[in-house]
Amino acid sequence: SDYSQEPPRHPSLLINSKVPFNAEPPRSALASSYVTPVDLFYKRNHGPIPVVDDIERYCVDICSLIGTPKKLYMRDVRMLPKYNVTATLQCAGNRRTAMSKTRKVRGVGWDVSAIGNAVWGGAKLADVLELIGIPKLTCSTQSGGKHVEFVSIDKCKEENGGPYKASIRLSQATNPEADVLLAYEMNGKPLNRDHGYPLRVIVPGVIGARSVKWLDSINIIAEECQGFFMQKDYKMFPPSVDWDNINWSTRRPQMDFPVQSVICSLEDVQSIKPGKVTISGYAVSGGGRGIERVDVSIDGGKTWLEASRSQKTGVPYIADHVSSDKWAWVLFEVTVDIPYSTEIVAKAVDSAANVQPENVQDIWNLRGILNTSWHRVQVRVGQ
Ligand code: MTE
Ligand code: MO
Numbered sequence: 001s002d003y004s005q006e007p008p009r010h011p012s013l014l015i016n017s018k019v020p021f022n023a024e025p026p027r028s029a030l031a032s033s034y035v036t037p038v039d040l041f042y043k044r045n046h047g048p049i050p051v052v053d054d055i056e057r058y059c060v061d062i063c064s065l066i067g068t069p070k071k072l073y074m075r076d077v078r079m080l081p082k083y084n085v086t087a088t089l090q091c092a093g094n095r096r097t098a099m100s101k102t103r104k105v106r107g108v109g110w111d112v113s114a115i116g117n118a119v120w121g122g123a124k125l126a127d128v129l130e131l132i133g134i135p136k137l138t139c140s141t142q143s144g145g146k147h148v149e150f151v152s153i154d155k156c157k158e159e160n161g162g163p164y165k166a167s168i169r170l171s172q173a174t175n176p177e178a179d180v181l182l183a184y185e186m187n188g189k190p191l192n193r194d195h196g197y198p199l200r201v202i203v204p205g206v207i208g209a210r211s212v213k214w215l216d217s218i219n220i221i222a223e224e225c226q227g228f229f230m231q232k233d234y235k236m237f238p239p240s241v242d243w244d245n246i247n248w249s250t251r252r253p254q255m256d257f258p259v260q261s262v263i264c265s266l267e268d269v270q271s272i273k274p275g276k277v278t279i280s281g282y283a284v285s286g287g288g289r290g291i292e293r294v295d296v297s298i299d300g301g302k303t304w305l306e307a308s309r310s311q312k313t314g315v316p317y318i319a320d321h322v323s324s325d326k327w328a329w330v331l332f333e334v335t336v337d338i339p340y341s342t343e344i345v346a347k348a349v350d351s352a353a354n355v356q357p358e359n360v361q362d363i364w365n366l367r368g369i370l371n372t373s374w375h376r377v378q379v380r381v382g383q
Helices: 074-079 096-102 125-131
Strands: 014-017 022-024 059-063 070-073 083-090 115-124 147-152 165-169 181-186 200-202 215-221 260-263 270-272 275-284 291-297 308-310 330-338 342-350 375-381
Touching: 059 125, 070 074, 070 125, 074 115, 074 181, 083 181, 083 200, 083 275, 115 125, 115 275, 125 181, 260 291, 260 342, 260 375, 275 291, 275 342, 291 330, 330 342
Parallel strands: 059 215, 270 375
Antiparallel strands: 014 022, 059 070, 083 115, 115 181, 147 165, 147 215, 181 200, 260 275, 275 330, 291 342, 308 330, 342 375
8 A cells, every 4th residue: 555645744653563553642632622633633644644735626426215316416415504513532552552561462552642633614415415305313214224334535455455334313313403424624724634634423422433534435335344444343342252252143243332531631641749639630431421421530449539621611511512622622720739749530421321340450441542531640640
């Protein structure tokens, strides 16, 4: 494959792999802004970044089981009502390195920054599907179509040189409140090549793997997408399953991500002076569930303090979907006195009262996905 036309990237990104390009920002840079700058947003690719230079001729083929196929040009997408949705995108492999420390897993070695929060601008998929005669809030069509498949332009080795693809349920795709977008903007600017120029899917509240970049076609299909990343990857297995006894067909593709929180203001291990320390980070849950609470411990989880939470400055955060960005992370902060070396821990609770698991061993899985265990950092206090 050809990596001669990769775009320029920010020098402070921590590179996990050069080809394909996989990189994340330093954790200290991540929680310093509610909206993650595009340059610092993690980049997760499975092949070379496609080159789309003739934007006039670029179009997405939409095929359904009924009716005639349609070609969707950028001008057609731009003609539909434009929505700006603030949504956190998180790779299922975020925090994989920490899981690998208890028992080896396969996959890109992410620290805690394979996640970012952006304002995605574009058309709602529900509006696009209406153009080809699929009404809003459709659960299944007469001809049996139940899933919407997104196929990319890129080429990856996992698909034997074919394109990256994924699908979501038709009921989610046609639900305007699910806010599934065909996005052409990120933080108010046209998408850049790394993030899917000219058009990508954003599926809020769902693992990043389903938000297909560089969209080439949309297919309404009867069964879920049979691609590698749906059927042979991004599934959550129990700790008893390893590479010698895995049966992929026993599990469903992961969609919503679980409740997560991470301390970004401290490295593990961090040396500090005794005294007041501000502990800050992010917390987010999938499926549009807001963050109800973030607990911080400075004694390894024996006692807890509640951190303050925020989204937009000056607007109180309430996890009620009306005054909050329901698909977006919250930033948390608490100032504490740390007199001696200790373990600092964060854990969040979402609006369905889901909590993070205490120990990573209990959720170990061979692909190293969804490490949402309590986030722990060691601090060494010296004079
Ligand atoms: N879409 C295409 N076409 N190719 C890819 O490799 N990677 C997926 C998803 N969409 C991918 C893709 C994965 S695993 C993630 S986590 C997100 O894109 C990452 O999006 P980002 O690079 O914009 O952060
Ligand atoms: Mo991912």
